[in-house]
């Protein structure tokens with residue numbers, strides 16, 4: 344085969360094989376391929392590239408051995424992570440997007456799709472901030488304005504927010520802070536803040552240790568008294584507070600910080616107010632639940648993830664800015680491409696070349712509409728409430744955080760401790776039991792939840808192992824939730840015999 348044929352002649356058999364692979368994958372579960380590092384590394388132990396290319400038919404043989412080893416994120420009994428099955432239209436749309444291969448860093452390499460990004464960002468800006476038509480008419484496509492930027496995810500969006508906050512405070516020159524009389528800079532938020540803020544402070548040269556993770560209340564929300572104490576300490580120690588972070592949907596619990604109070608404190612202290620709504624932002628589509636995010640419109644910046652509750656492919660995040668000129672504080676140019684007087688989004692994005700993933704959002708917005716999102720989100724939030732009820736009804740489980748959105752945490756209690764008062768030693772046993780249980784369930788491959796480790800007010804400051812369920816898949820039915828819990832009860836019985844045989 345001539346190499347140019349790889350570019351000009353699609354192989355229909357290859358496309359059909361791809362469809363068949365996906366079909367088979369979607370009708371199986373993780374039990375097909377055990378979760379074992381040893382067998383994975385054994386399967387992939389070739390460090391040499393082939394000298395000559397192989398045919399697509401030969402490559403299909405290899406693909407057929409790789410695909411079954413992927414995680415079955417789309418299974419309705421897989422409730423462990425923040426990854427959703429994608430709507431079917433995404434498959435064909437992704438073919439279009441990948442083959443167009445546009446680069447919205449620059450207008451010259453994406454043309455109309457650069458402006459599609461701006462339109463998509465304006466729709467999300469309106470969802471959060473609800474400005475009037477005149478505002479969007481003026482700023483949506485203005486040259487020296489950006490209602491936000493597209494990023495590869497929530498991490499880069501959060502890092503960009505810190506970058507903006509720092510440049511607002513002292514430009515890119517930390518000495519300016521010292522000249523203002525400060526000895527350093529910190530950001531304040533709850534201990535449930537995402538770890539991307541540590542990365543951001545590290546990169547900005549401000550130090551991950553200056554992410555102050557403050558106490559939470561019984562509902563896993565940033566404690567206002569703890570915040571006031573921290574603010575006083577910052578003044579005493581001459582530390583500049585670069586940003587106050589409110590989490591709107593914590594990664595562990597889905598809890599939401601008291602945004603109206605945080606907004607008022609940020610305004611009073613003149614601190615950049617950032618809301619990390621990577622998970623929770625789309626709650627705003629739901630008339631029933633949008634009240635949970637009251638106060639978000641007062642944030643200077645808001646992080647959203649497209650690849651979570653907006654149900655588009657991975658690699659889609661956003662940072663939204665209330666004020667259209669805020670992005671100018673991080674503007675950078677390059678003479679060969681990113682021109683100061685252009686519309687190039689590359690002037691503001693931390694990333695350079697990147698895909699035009701705004702097209703996925705555009706399609707989802709048009710095809711689902713606000714009502715479609717509202718319906719999907721409400722159904723998921725209801726599923727989480729149903730799961731919480733099933734957990735509370737069984738002595739084999741202890742619900743650790745009631746669902747605010749569609750995340751919940753709980754743990755399995757071994758038979759000999761059910762109904763007992765749990766002291767520190769019992770909690771340590773339960774921790775070990777839940778780690779073993781989560782691993783056993785993962786190894787079995789039929790159903791899945793993830794696990795985390797957190798202190799929960801009920802048991803003082805003891806770090807507890809918690810099972811964490813994420814109800815994101817629109818195809819989850821009550822029977823799947825029941826099956827998952829039944830798997831845990833069954834595995835729990837077996838494990839309790841192994842771990843605590845004598846204690847019972």
Ligand SMILES: *Cc1c(COP(=O)(O)O)cnc(C)c1O
Pocket residue numbers: 425495496497498499501537539590592593594619620621622648660
């Ligand atoms: C997922 C998440 C992030 C990180 O987003 P990525 O897309 O994984 O980079 C940040 N904050 C919160 C609250 C999240 O849920």
